[in-house]
Amino acid sequence: MRRPARFALALIATFPGLVAACPGLTVEHGWIRESPPGAPVAAAYLTFRNEAAGPLRIEGVASGRFAAAMFHETVHEGDRARMLHRHAIDVPAGGQVTLAPGGLHVMLMNPAIAPRAGEVIELEFKCGGSSLAVALPVVASDPATAP
Amino acid sequence: MPTAARVQRAIPLLALISLVAFSAGVFFATGKRASGPEIPGLLWPDPPASGEFTLTGGDGKPFARTDLIGRWTLMFFGFTNCPDVCPTTLAVLKDVDRRLGDVPAWRDQGQVVFVSVDPERDTPARIDDYVKHFDPRFRAATGPDEALQPLTRSLGILHAKVDGGGPSGYSIDHTASILLLDPRARLVGVFSLPHDAADIAERYTRIQRFLDKRS
Numbered sequence: 001m002r003r004p005a006r007f008a009l010a011l012i013a014t015f016p017g018l019v020a021a022c023p024g025l026t027v028e029h030g031w032i033r034e035s036p037p038g039a040p041v042a043a044a045y046l047t048f049r050n051e052a053a054g055p056l057r058i059e060g061v062a063s064g065r066f067a068a069a070m071f072h073e074t075v076h077e078g079d080r081a082r083m084l085h086r087h088a089i090d091v092p093a094g095g096q097v098t099l100a101p102g103g104l105h106v107m108l109m110n111p112a113i114a115p116r117a118g119e120v121i122e123l124e125f126k127c128g129g130s131s132l133a134v135a136l137p138v139v140a141s142d143p144a145t146a147p
Numbered sequence: 148m149p150t151a152a153r154v155q156r157a158i159p160l161l162a163l164i165s166l167v168a169f170s171a172g173v174f175f176a177t178g179k180r181a182s183g184p185e186i187p188g189l190l191w192p193d194p195p196a197s198g199e200f201t202l203t204g205g206d207g208k209p210f211a212r213t214d215l216i217g218r219w220t221l222m223f224f225g226f227t228n229c230p231d232v233c234p235t236t237l238a239v240l241k242d243v244d245r246r247l248g249d250v251p252a253w254r255d256q257g258q259v260v261f262v263s264v265d266p267e268r269d270t271p272a273r274i275d276d277y278v279k280h281f282d283p284r285f286r287a288a289t290g291p292d293e294a295l296q297p298l299t300r301s302l303g304i305l306h307a308k309v310d311g312g313g314p315s316g317y318s319i320d321h322t323a324s325i326l327l328l329d330p331r332a333r334l335v336g337v338f339s340l341p342h343d344a345a346d347i348a349e350r351y352t353r354i355q356r357f358l359d360k361r362s
Contacts, residue, residue: 036280036281038227038273039234080322081322081340
């Protein structure tokens with residue numbers, strides 16, 4: 001990658017508000033569940049809000065802290081829970097999509113260091129040619145303490 | 148006798164048989180309901196008994212049916228590579244345990260048991276660390292498929308390895324209900340999704356009181 005391009009990407013990641021990153025997209029109420037020790041996976045939950053005039057497609061997610069990240073959805077068939085891989089998340093114009101426990105979530109795999117409550121971890125969402133970086137707090141597993 | 152007449156004569160008899168069968172159905176259906184209170188998830192009057200099984204506990208020692216005897220057990224089946232349902236459910240169970248803190252039967256005899264259906268990746272040490280993150284009193288157990296089967300089959304638990312898609316390797320579809328076993332290791336309650344701690348604690352208390360009155 002040429003240096004100016006790399007610089008531009010770094011700028012997008014560092015100052016998402018300054019560069020047109022995923023125009024119209026905002027992330028609210030985001031949090032990552034603290035992983036039990038040794039757990040190779042974690043989940044992030046949040047709400048995508050699209051304030052643009054047209055629909056937005058979020059095509060991927062990444063985080064430097066994890067070897068891989070992807071959108072998953074827990075679906076229930078009777079009493080059975082299944083995990084389905086979602087390649088993208090579509091947010092309608094003026095609408096929102098919520099990722100919450102027991103449904104859609106960001107699956108975070110193989111952390112370099114397990115996420116601990118109190119820290120903040122950056123996730124980067126890809127849409128079209130740009131991306132939006134957001135920093136999410138890690139919170140303990142107890143739902144009473146979850147935001 | 149002509150066929151038509153024979154059929155005509157048979158009609159009242161058939162009607163009588165139907166009426167008896169219907170009444171018996173009503174009797175057994177209502178009788179079944181009358182023998183247990185209306186508690187959603189209560190399995191009564193014929194709770195299935197846990198089969199004889201021997202798994203390995205999180206402490207490395209055998210975990211068997213005898214570990215269920217004399218205790219009220221809330222049991223959940225999952226695996227540690229499960230990022231959403233399993234930690235969410237264990238957090239709910241932690242909340243249930245907290246809410247039942249002043250219920251004597253639970254305080255003295257209650258236990259939460261997490262059974263991993265992924266023995267390939269979940270070692271006893273790993274599941275022990277996993278559950279103790281939620282509560283140091285929570286217990287964990289796992290074992291190879293043939294050791295899990297007597298338990299899962301007797302309790303109606305389904306689990307199947309499926310392609311997880313991408314670098315996550317495989318995933319496991321699994322029954323996500325929370326099970327309640329009584330001190331005789333009988334499955335007396337099934338709490339289906341979605342799980343709400345206040346609701347589970349309330350239903351547990353009602354089921355336990357109902358069974359205690361009968362014994």
